[in-house]
Amino acid sequence: MSKYKLASLKEDGKRTTFKVENIEIGKDFLMIAGPCSVESEEQIMEGARLAKEAGANMLRGGAFKPRTSPYDFQGLGRVGLKYLRKAGDEYDLPIITEVLDVRDIYLVSEYADVLQVGARNMQNFTLLTELGKIDKPILLKRGMNATIDEWINCAEYILKGGNNKVVLCERGIRTYETFTRNTLDLSAVVAAKELTHLPVVVDPSHATGRREMIKPMSLAAVMAGCDGLEIEEHPNPCEALSDAKQQLTGEELKDLIKAVNETLKFRESLK
Numbered sequence: 001m002s003k004y005k006l007a008s009l010k011e012d013g014k015r016t017t018f019k020v021e022n023i024e025i026g027k028d029f030l031m032i033a034g035p036c037s038v039e040s041e042e043q044i045m046e047g048a049r050l051a052k053e054a055g056a057n058m059l060r061g062g063a064f065k066p067r068t069s070p071y072d073f074q075g076l077g078r079v080g081l082k083y084l085r086k087a088g089d090e091y092d093l094p095i096i097t098e099v100l101d102v103r104d105i106y107l108v109s110e111y112a113d114v115l116q117v118g119a120r121n122m123q124n125f126t127l128l129t130e131l132g133k134i135d136k137p138i139l140l141k142r143g144m145n146a147t148i149d150e151w152i153n154c155a156e157y158i159l160k161g162g163n164n165k166v167v168l169c170e171r172g173i174r175t176y177e178t179f180t181r182n183t184l185d186l187s188a189v190v191a192a193k194e195l196t197h198l199p200v201v202v203d204p205s206h207a208t209g210r211r212e213m214i215k216p217m218s219l220a221a222v223m224a225g226c227d228g229l230e231i232e233e234h235p236n237p238c239e240a241l242s243d244a245k246q247q248l249t250g251e252e253l254k255d256l257i258k259a260v261n262e263t264l265k266f267r268e269s270l271k
């Protein structure tokens with residue numbers, strides 16, 4: 001038997017792909033962009049406009065936020081989901097947002113095209129089991145203290161329930177280094193692609209926590225073989241209610257996506 005009953009890459013080398021609107025995840029490069037949090041209708045509308053203009057194909061925005069301090073902005077909840085949906089529809093972008101709690105699965109899946117499990121919830125086995133029962137794609141972030149094996153086993157929990165639309169997301173792990181917010185583990189991308197048939201996405205925003213590192217780390221992630229990127233972008237990063245230091249402006253995002261597309265061409269030329 002393969003190491004992971006359902007997630008393992010089989011001998012035929014067949015990889016999972018599935019459609020979200022007109023994107024075939026696992027085949028078309030997934031370019032997720034948008035603010036860390038949905039802050040207001042105007043903010044997410046403008047965030048979506050900039051993401052679309054820059055060339056992103058999916059919109060992100062947190063409505064339920066996992067914050068270190070209980071006194072920090074916790075997200076707009078249901079109202080945030082509504083604004084995010086409206087912005088996605090307005091700019092023809094499918095939407096991804098985090099589901100923080102098992103009690104919100106039904107609500108979040110009413111609005112979102114893809115549900116995100118955050119790093120802090122990676123091993124919330126009850127949540128994973130319930131997400132295995134729904135018919136929506138799940139983007140599973142790697143826990144900041146999780147090994148690659150633990151991460152893949154968490155994907156296995158979702159797959160076991162019958163939901164085979166799982167995307168893995170490397171978002172940095174905690175090491176002794178404090179210069180960056182986390183340490184981006186690009187070897188995990190290679191490992192996950194070798195071990196599983198699942199699409200693998202990289203989030204250099206949370207991995208580094210530093211605006212100037214997002215582009216170089218994105219290009220490195222592309223060369224490591226990722227199937228997509230998740231990038232935080234905000235109409236006015238300095239005023240963001242969360243993760244202000246790592247969000248890009250629309251112009252920066254446009255420049256990044258242009259470079260990513262060039263790098264993808266180069267990657268293809270090496271095949």
Ligand code: PEP
Nearest residue numbers: 062118119120141171206
């Ligand atoms: C996020 O993407 O909004 C987020 C909170 O990321 P992570 O779970 O990777 O910290």
Ligand code: MN
Nearest residue numbers: 036232242243
């Ligand atoms: Mn964030």
